[in-house]
Amino acid sequence: MDLSIALPKGRLLDKSLEYLRQAGLELKVKKNRELVQNIEGNKLVLSKPSDVPVYVEHGIDIGIAGSDVLEERKSEVFVPVELDFGKCRLSVAVSNEKNIDIQDFEGYTVATEYPNLTSKFFEERGISVDTIRLDGSVEVAPRIGIADAIVDIVETGRTLEANDLVEIEKIMDVSALFMVNRISQKVRFEEINELVEKLKEV
Amino acid sequence: MKKDIFSESERLDRITSEVRETLTSWGYEEVFLPSVVEHDDDLRKGLKITYENEFYSVRPDPTSQIALNFKDGLPKRKFYIREILDGIEGTFQAGIEFLCDDPMRNKVEILNILISVLERLKIEDFYVDIGSLKIWKETIEEIKEHRDDIFKALKRRNLSLIDDLPISSEKKEELWDLLNLRGGKCGFDKIDRLISLVDDDRFYADLGTVRPLPYYDDIIFEIYSPRAGFPIGAGGEYNLDGTNGCGFALDLEIISRIYKMEEEDDFVVVGGNLKTSYRRARELVKDGKKVRMEI
Secondary structure, three states, X not given: OOOEEEEEOOOOHHHHHHHXXXXXXXXXXXXXXXXXXXXXXXXXEEEOHHHHHHHHHOOOOEEEEEHHHHHHHOOOOEEEEEOOOOOEEEEEEEEHHHOOOHHHOOOOEEEEOOHHHHHHHHHHOOOOOEEEEOOOOOOHHHHOOOOOEEEEEEOOXXXXXXXXXXXXXXXXXXXXXXXXXXXXXXXXXXXXXXXXXXXXXX | XXXXXXXXXXXXXXHHHHHHHHHHHXXXXXXXXXXXXXXXXXXXXXXXXXXXXXXXXXXXXXXXXHHHHOOOOOOEEEEEEEEEEEOOEEEEEEEEEEEEOOHHHHHHHHHHHHHHHHHHOOOOOOEEEEEEHHHHHHHOHHHHHHHHHHHHHHHOOOHHHHHOOOOOHHHHHHHHHHHOOEEOOOOOHHHXXXXXXXXXXXXXXXXXXXXXXXXXXXXXXXXXXXXXXXXXXXXXXXXXXXXXXXXXXXXXXXXXXXXOOOOOOOEEEEOOOHHHHHHXXXXXXXXXXXXXXXX
């Protein structure tokens, strides 16, 4: 199809490849660590999940990533299909002993990989918090005393439990999204629409 | 304007000169807007600041700024070239606004000037998709309680959001079909007539072009090139106290990425004696020639 495709490394990769395969776009990924691979005329870019929307916004034709990273990066891309995997939620969690209501968060410090979504969530409620941006293992922050709470992805809740944290409010539901570059949608209208139609049926 | 300020400036200098000359040739006057204006809810974008307990916007969107200042007497032909702020992020834009009593002439003129500007920049591989907000408003009239959700879905072409709406499956299908209505003609007279009058096969009817900015009234368009991952620019028509206006804005930084800069060969190279060479150069410039002093 001669497309450029950005997919997230990590837990969403296998499912993303499977969905594309079922929609007729099979990408046999080389098992080496090459981050840009040419696969039968298509160019595959394997990136950090949070960078996928940025790649698609800047000219990669299509990509798959979670709705959490798209909302955080505020990338201007088309999102024709929500895919039925990568389901989880973005939530606020505090330590078990501090288990308090969101309204009492005034002046708290919140550690997160999602500073934009976190600020927006608290601003909409008129609550002033300090946000610390961390990349990964956010749940450690309250344990070592650098944050009062976290905003992070919750799938089963086991990671929170293991770190003595309790989920107190959901910010948003998260699922994998199929993204399309705004110009590619116009220039490659027929083939992208065909792929979208097939993805809807997967 | 991030890494190499001089080489990027050289490109923008060349681009803005070409754009300025083209727009002036079409009888448009440049508007020099103040950088800081009193904050007004009708002004879009800009960096909002407070100074001595008053609210201000720094370099807001010029279309709303110009529209707020249009007074009596038509037609009006204005253009601007400047940096626009959206928070602390800035982009260099060139834009034009045309107000006249004839709405179709208004759009035809604006789109012809658009072609003229891009061709002057030797960007021939551009396309313009034309949509209509009014067609969408009419289509969702009976389900207007979902208007915000529908426009959110349309802006992102998000079929899943439309699927989740509590509306009939026939209506969902109608919305999806309209979103995918694209081609040289679309069956809607206003768009088809406009495309026929512009008479350029780079123009498409595309109901999937949806940019519900507060001031756009009906026809909207987006300009793009396969060589740029972002739109080159966008525009549309608006209504200003009963008068029809139309305009577009070009993103000069996106244009800069695809603009092929050619060596300028229309300079007269002047050298020799320090006193006489500069005197000769002055006379050449006075006669409208370009000079490059030999060092």
